[in-house]
Amino acid sequence: MRMIIKNLIKMIKKEDENMPLTLLKAGECQVIKKVGGKEETKKFLESLGFVTGGKVTVISEINGNLIVNIKESRIAINKEMASKILVSF
Amino acid sequence: MKGARAMSIKIALAGNPNCGKTTLFNALTGSNQFVGNWPGVTVEKKEGKLKGHKDVTIVDLPGIYSLSPYTLEEVVARNYLLEEKPDAILNIVDGTNIERNLYLSTQLMELGIPVIMAVNMLDVLEKTGDELHIKQLSQKLGCEVIGISALKGLGIKEVAEKAVGLAKSKKIGSFKHEFDLRVENVLKAIEKKIEGEIPLKERRFFAIKLLERDEKIAAQMKKVPDLSEEIKKLEEDMEDDTESIITNERYSYISSIIGSCYKKKGQGKLTVSDKLDKVLTNRYLALPIFALIMFLVYYVSVTTVGTWATDWANEGVFGEGWSLFGLTVPGIPVLVEAGLSAIGCAAWLQGLILDGIVGGVGAVLGFVPQMLILFLFLAFLEACGYMARVAFIMDRLFRKFGLSGKSFIPMLIGSGCGVPGIMASRTIESDRDRKMTIMTTTFVPCGAKLPIIALIAGALFDGAWWVAPSAYFVGIMAIICSGIILKKTQMFAGDPAPFVMELPSYHMPTVENLLRSMWERGWSFIKKAGTIILVSSIVIWFMSYFGFVDGQFRMLEDMELGNSVLALLGSSISWLFIPLGWGDWQSAVAAITGLVAKENVVGTFGILYGFAEVAEDGSEIWGTLASSMSGLAGYSFLVFNLLCAPCFAAIGAIKREMNNTKWFWFAIGYQTVFAYLVSLCVYQWGMLLTQGTFTIGTLAALLITFLFIYLLVKPYKEGSYLERKKTMELK
Numbered sequence: 028m029r030m031i032i033k034n035l036i037k038m039i040k041k042e043d044e045n046m047p048l049t050l051l052k053a054g055e056c057q058v059i060k061k062v063g064g065k066e067e068t069k070k071f072l073e074s075l076g077f078v079t080g081g082k083v084t085v086i087s088e089i090n091g092n093l094i095v096n097i098k099e100s101r102i103a104i105n106k107e108m109a110s111k112i113l114v115s116f
Numbered sequence: 117m118k119g120a121r122a123m124s125i126k127i128a129l130a131g132n133p134n135c136g137k138t139t140l141f142n143a144l145t146g147s148n149q150f151v152g153n154w155p156g157v158t159v160e161k162k163e164g165k166l167k168g169h170k171d172v173t174i175v176d177l178p179g180i181y182s183l184s185p186y187t188l189e190e191v192v193a194r195n196y197l198l199e200e201k202p203d204a205i206l207n208i209v210d211g212t213n214i215e216r217n218l219y220l221s222t223q224l225m226e227l228g229i230p231v232i233m234a235v236n237m238l239d240v241l242e243k244t245g246d247e248l249h250i251k252q253l254s255q256k257l258g259c260e261v262i263g264i265s266a267l268k269g270l271g272i273k274e275v276a277e278k279a280v281g282l283a284k285s286k287k288i289g290s291f292k293h294e295f296d297l298r299v300e301n302v303l304k305a306i307e308k309k310i311e312g313e314i315p316l317k318e319r320r321f322f323a324i325k326l327l328e329r330d331e332k333i334a335a336q337m338k339k340v341p342d343l344s345e346e347i348k349k350l351e352e353d354m355e356d357d358t359e360s361i362i363t364n365e366r367y368s369y370i371s372s373i374i375g376s377c378y379k380k381k382g383q384g385k386l387t388v389s390d391k392l393d394k395v396l397t398n399r400y401l402a403l404p405i406f407a408l409i410m411f412l413v414y415y416v417s418v419t420t421v422g423t424w425a426t427d428w429a430n431e432g433v434f435g436e437g438w439s440l441f442g443l444t445v446p447g448i449p450v451l452v453e454a455g456l457s458a459i460g461c462a463a464w465l466q467g468l469i470l471d472g473i474v475g476g477v478g479a480v481l482g483f484v485p486q487m488l489i490l491f492l493f494l495a496f497l498e499a500c501g502y503m504a505r506v507a508f509i510m511d512r513l514f515r516k517f518g519l520s521g522k523s524f525i526p527m528l529i530g531s532g533c534g535v536p537g538i539m540a541s542r543t544i545e546s547d548r549d550r551k552m553t554i555m556t557t558t559f560v561p562c563g564a565k566l567p568i569i570a571l572i573a574g575a576l577f578d579g580a581w582w583v584a585p586s587a588y589f590v591g592i593m594a595i596i597c598s599g600i601i602l603k604k605t606q607m608f609a610g611d612p613a614p615f616v617m618e619l620p621s622y623h624m625p626t627v628e629n630l631l632r633s634m635w636e637r638g639w640s641f642i643k644k645a646g647t648i649i650l651v652s653s654i655v656i657w658f659m660s661y662f663g664f665v666d667g668q669f670r671m672l673e674d675m676e677l678g679n680s681v682l683a684l685l686g687s688s689i690s691w692l693f694i695p696l697g698w699g700d701w702q703s704a705v706a707a708i709t710g711l712v713a714k715e716n717v718v719g720t721f722g723i724l725y726g727f728a729e730v731a732e733d734g735s736e737i738w739g740t741l742a743s744s745m746s747g748l749a750g751y752s753f754l755v756f757n758l759l760c761a762p763c764f765a766a767i768g769a770i771k772r773e774m775n776n777t778k779w780f781w782f783a784i785g786y787q788t789v790f791a792y793l794v795s796l797c798v799y800q801w802g803m804l805l806t807q808g809t810f811t812i813g814t815l816a817a818l819l820i821t822f823l824f825i826y827l828l829v830k831p832y833k834e835g836s837y838l839e840r841k842k843t844m845e846l847k
Contacts, residue, residue, distance in 0.1 A: 062360075071616065072616070073363045076215070079364065087398060100213045101389065
């Protein structure tokens with residue numbers, strides 16, 4: 028399922044090859060391309076270290092809610108927030 | 117000291133959450149600390165005197181990630197730094213997570229206040245083999261940097277001396293970090309525009325904040341220059357909004373200096389915490405593991421060791437007496453009675469002290485040992501880092517009915533006692549989520565409600581096994597339904613705050629830390645027993661031992677409780693409970709005394725039915741109760757007492773945590789009305805189904821049920837409307 032969605036997104040968005048963080052599997056590591064969402068959300072995520080160009084690693088995943096590693100710290104983030112963070116393929 | 121002039125120095129401790137700030141604070145101040153509240157908010161600020169320096173005050177600010185005005189903690193910390201202007205900032209930085217921590221540091225250094233940096237967790241760094249060159253870091257940042265280990269007590273003295281020296285010298289560090297040239301040029305232009313109002317040392321901070329369109333900073337200035345031209349040009353130049361430009365500039369500055377100061381060993385390897393998280397937060401194993409841990413905690417603290425401790429406290433210390441290595445130690449009531457008789461105390465005063473004060477307060481204090489055991493376990497789970505994961509695991513479930521995963525911990529603690537449960541809600545940042553948690557936490561049956569359950573189950577249901585689990589089920593359903601209904605009201609409109617939370621590394625907590633946390637929670641409970649419960653015990657005692665007999669107001673004999681003021685009060689309101697099936701004055705009085713402490717309900721029935729003393733489950737009065745109340749009425753009584761306003765101690769906690777009279781009354785009112793309606797439905801539906809009686813009460817129950825179902829399934833209209841309105845206002 029995950030692969031299908033990934034490929035679909037890849038097909039649609041050939042130009043900028045981004046996908047939401049929620050599609051990463053446990054153990055995968057990617058570079059953040061864009062942090063979206065409301066100003067408040069975005070700023071908070073940025074102060075936690077979610078900035079464009081930063082590397083993010085998924086430690087574990089429960090139904091789209093994630094525990095990730097960013098800049099040496101471990102952050103739990105729910106699906107809604109994680110979908111605001113776009114990473115490269 | 118030379119010169120009698122008292123020179124008081126204030127040093128603010130600032131840093132990210134979880135970087136060891138509080139540990140350092142305790143190490144710096146020793147035991148001389150006190151806890152004060154920030155005005156108007158529940159975020160706590162601690163203040164203490166530096167050990168060995170009576171004139172130096174250390175202020176522990178809430179943990180923050182940045183100085184932007186988006187969370188309560190950030191606003192509180194920023195306002196303190198800007199308005200109170202401490203003499204120096206001691207910026208504590210987690211050495212194992214230096215990059216993210218320095219993000220805040222770059223902002224602190226712009227404030228125009230001398231900054232000294234303490235890099236914490238040197239011991240952990242040593243263990244992992246990572247290298248950090250403190251001297252180089254200090255040179256690059258342009259401020260003094262000292263390596264410490266707050267936990268092991270290394271470097272604390274040095275950092276304290278240096279901080280005091282810095283505060284006295286008032287020397288602001290030479291400013292090293294610079295942004296992109298384009299940004300710097302705009303900043304210079306802005307600085308020029310605000311020259312007249314803002315002093316030189318604070319000018320850069322204000323310029324950056326104005327560039328970031330920070331409205332709260334603009335509101336503090338008398339004359340705000342128009343910067344729309346500059347902002348627009350910069351945003352077009354760099355293809356981003358100014359806030360993100362600044363954020364990115366800060367991080368790229370940090371990465372540019374960090375490379376030469378910090379060398380990580382074993383890059384990309386999983387740490388022990390990561391490995392533990394792979395198991396403990398595994399998508400399949402997380403819930404079973406959690407259930408097992410909770411079962412163990414409760415098994416030990418409620419049934420085995422807990423029961424032993426509670427029995428010792430209730431029947432020993434606050435009862436007949438207990439034995440210590442074969443020596444019989446008399447209980448407090450026995451001692452007090454002997455003492456009072458010896459000094460020839462008046463009978464009524466003796467009654468007040470023994471039955472009213474010692475009995476009332478003792479009943480509550482009896483729960484302390486059991487609670488301390490539970491608190492010790494919870495403190496361990498919290499300190500080792502597991503609780504943060506629990507909040508994460510439960511978030512998905514709780515979100516469905518309008519609460520956040522962080523609401524789970526207060527409810528867990530609330531199953532022991534509502535008071536610390538309500539207090540634990542303080543860790544929830546979102547105002548909306550916190551208020552909702554406070555309102556629903558006491559629906560969980562607490563330890564003191566267990567005797568009521570035992571009484572009803574024993575007297576009216578022949579000790580049926582399902583009564584106790586059903587009480588928990590009623591509590592949990594009350595939380596879920598309240599969450600869903602409240603979410604649809606205007607004041608709770610919208611979704612719970614999105615869940616983002618830093619998870620600390622797993623580590624073995626220190627014994628000292630565990631005991632401190634256990635004691636803090638336990639002590640605030642004991643303090644309540646000494647104040648609010650003491651007063652209400654006295655009032656209830658007077659009301660039950662004084663009354664009108666043959667038109668004369670006098671003190672009553674033991675068996676004349678029917679004439680007491682309390683009975684009068686009970687009869688005057690008992691009609692309210694007729695639709696609930698228990699309209700006799702005894703039950704009404706029992707429900708009232710339940711407000712003092714829930715376990716009072718059983719004792720009150722005992723007194724009212726003419727038994728001087730009853731066992732905890734009231735087995736003596738089972739027969740009498742069964743003859744005066746039907747099973748259905750009994751269950752309705754149980755439901756009402758489980759859900760209605762909690763005991764005075766918990767009501768006091770709600771008042772303090774809400775910190776707002778209107779919200780406080782709303783919470784209490786909601787709980788009581790909710791309890792009344794649910795009990796009414798239980799009784800009336802039960803009567804209809806078992807006896808086939810249809811009265812006006814049945815009609816009311818039907819209407820309430822329909823209204824209830826309507827509220828549950830009604831779409832979230834107001835929520836989205838309010839959201840839209842808000843966003844429109846912002847535009």
